Amino acid sequence: MSSPVRVRMAPSPTGSPHVGLVRTALFNWAFARHAALGGQDATFVLRIEDTDKERSTEESYAAILDLFRWLGLDWDEGVEVGGPYGPYRQSERSDLYRDVLAKLAESSATYDCFCTTDEVDARRKASGSKVLGYDGFCRDLAPEQRAAFEAEGRRSIVRFRMPEGSISWDDLVRGEVSFETAHVPDFALCRANGDPLYTLTAPVDDATMAITHVLRGEDLLSSTPRQIALFEALKAVGVAETTPAYGHLPYVMGEGNKKLSKRDPQAHALAYREQGFLPEGLMNYLALLGWAIAADRDVFTLAEMVEAFDIKDVNPNPARFDLKKAEAINADHMRMLGLEELTRRVVPVLQGADVLGDPVADADAQLLEQAMPLVAERMNKLTEAPGMLGFLFVDEAAFELDETDAAKLLDESGTDVVRAAHAALADLGTWSTEAIQEALQTALVEGLGIKPRHAYGPVRVAISGRRVSPPLFESMELLGRERSLGRLASALDR
Numbered sequence: 001m002s003s004p005v006r007v008r009m010a011p012s013p014t015g016s017p018h019v020g021l022v023r024t025a026l027f028n029w030a031f032a033r034h035a036a037l038g039g040q041d042a043t044f045v046l047r048i049e050d051t052d053k054e055r056s057t058e059e060s061y062a063a064i065l066d067l068f069r070w071l072g073l074d075w076d077e078g079v080e081v082g083g084p085y086g087p088y089r090q091s092e093r094s095d096l097y098r099d100v101l102a103k104l105a106e107s108s109a110t111y112d113c114f115c116t117t118d119e120v121d122a123r124r125k126a127s128g129s130k131v132l133g134y135d136g137f138c139r140d141l142a143p144e145q146r147a148a149f150e151a152e153g154r155r156s157i158v159r160f161r162m163p164e165g166s167i168s169w170d171d172l173v174r175g176e177v178s179f180e181t182a183h184v185p186d187f188a189l190c191r192a193n194g195d196p197l198y199t200l201t202a203p204v205d206d207a208t209m210a211i212t213h214v215l216r217g218e219d220l221l222s223s224t225p226r227q228i229a230l231f232e233a234l235k236a237v238g239v240a241e242t243t244p245a246y247g248h249l250p251y252v253m254g255e256g257n258k259k260l261s262k263r264d265p266q267a268h269a270l271a272y273r274e275q276g277f278l279p280e281g282l283m284n285y286l287a288l289l290g291w292a293i294a295a296d297r298d299v300f301t302l303a304e305m306v307e308a309f310d311i312k313d314v315n316p317n318p319a320r321f322d323l324k325k326a327e328a329i330n331a332d333h334m335r336m337l338g339l340e341e342l343t344r345r346v347v348p349v350l351q352g353a354d355v356l357g358d359p360v361a362d363a364d365a366q367l368l369e370q371a372m373p374l375v376a377e378r379m380n381k382l383t384e385a386p387g388m389l390g391f392l393f394v395d396e397a398a399f400e401l402d403e404t405d406a407a408k409l410l411d412e413s414g415t416d417v418v419r420a421a422h423a424a425l426a427d428l429g430t431w432s433t434e435a436i437q438e439a440l441q442t443a444l445v446e447g448l449g450i451k452p453r454h455a456y457g458p459v460r461v462a463i464s465g466r467r468v469s470p471p472l473f474e475s476m477e478l479l480g481r482e483r484s485l486g487r488l489a490s491a492l493d494r
């Protein structure tokens with residue numbers, strides 16, 4: 001059996017979760033699930049990087065978990081489910097970080113730095129150096145100088161001593177990547193009050209959680225040489241065994257070739273649920289941000305993705321976010337669900353819109369079962385259900401016409417059409433789709449000589465309240481004789 005695979009998603013619970021975060025989580029998840037299919041021992045870990053106390057919120061934490069559960073991104077180890085390397089929230093791992101800092105200090109991998117930002121800036125100006133960040137001033141502080149700083153009451157932070165030379169790795173997505181450490185200043189590992197920073201906690205956790213592959217966004221690429229250097233130091237003090245492999249997933253671009261930012265409404269992952277997206281549709285779309293199952297194929301299931309996923313196929317070039325495409329893919333998944341499953345998903349949406357009660361009345365459930373085949377092929381998002389089906393369930397007293405559609409179609413000639421329809425249907429023998437169609441055809445198209453295209457619009461508005469509805473004759477059959485005739489009569493009374 002091959003060696004175990006351990007990947008992790010490590011979101012910071014700040015703000016509303018971004019679609020880029022979901023894309024990264026999905027690729028990690030698919031990586032683990034694909035490895036498991038091949039018989040490997042593969043684990044997907046969810047840990048929470050909440051070292052930034054000011055910006056981390058419980059609300060954001062809950063939103064991330066809610067999102068992952070909705071999407072079916074199940075994690076094997078991590079917050080709430082536990083596991084052998086817990087706790088999985090960094091705010092609960094302070095003792096570990098303190099320990100590791102002590103070990104690193106002892107091995108001289110780090111040093112205390114007493115400089116203020118102003119001093120560092122002033123030195124840079126004076127020397128004319130173009131290198132940003134820390135200049136290494138406190139690297140080899142003489143004991144007297146250190147004592148003097150302490151006597152002044154200065155506080156210190158811990159910095160990592162970047163080694164000289166270059167740091168390279170074979171990126172799983174981008175191939176060979178190399179950084180000269182001359183351009184990577186000695187970085188801080190904790191604040192003056194001792195609180196650890198991300199620069200320390202992420203590699204320490206990757207080490208102590210035995211992570212084998214770090215797949216994350218390209219925005220973190222510049223932190224990788226620092227993390228790899230720190231890993232060497234962690235190995236030297238016995239905290240890490242091996243350095244994980246790194247793979248950096250492409251940027252997600254929004255409008256106008258700019259990175260999709262938090263300010264962009266399309267960036268908020270949970271908004272897609274509110275808009276009526278299926279998790280299947282959203283996940284399929286997000287999979288395409290950097291990956292493809294085949295050159296000419298956009299629509300696939302998660303199971304198909306898991307089967308085919310190989311990190312080597314991820315395209316390093318920026319991926320463009322395209323809402324229209326996301327919607328089209330969602331529409332395909334709506335059809336792929338099948339009638340029964342689609343009905344199951346539509347019910348809570350109809351309940352949320354007060355179209356159905358909770359629990360659903362038996363008569364309503366029956367009506368819904370009859371109506372779903374009429375609309376299943378026409379819905380692109382779950383949220384379209386109340387608008388399409390509401391007219392069948394609403395009480396007559398509460399039934400309303402869409403004002404714009406009514407103004408357009410129930411003008412004088414439209415009202416004449418409705419009057420003729422009412423007359424033709426009033427004494428209809430059997431109230432069936434075929435009989436209704438035939439009666440209306442005879443009365444409106446043949447009788448009044450109106451083109452079918454124009455004949456049914458006014459009737460449709462009177463019956464369903466809207467210009468766009470499920471098929472008219474079927475809808476009237478479902479609505480029943482009394483309610484249909486009642487609605488035609490009220491349209492005439494307007």
Ligand code: GLU
Nearest residue numbers: 010011012049202216220
């Ligand atoms: N907590 C980091 C973030 O949310 C992720 C760090 C990582 O994946 O290495 O950006």
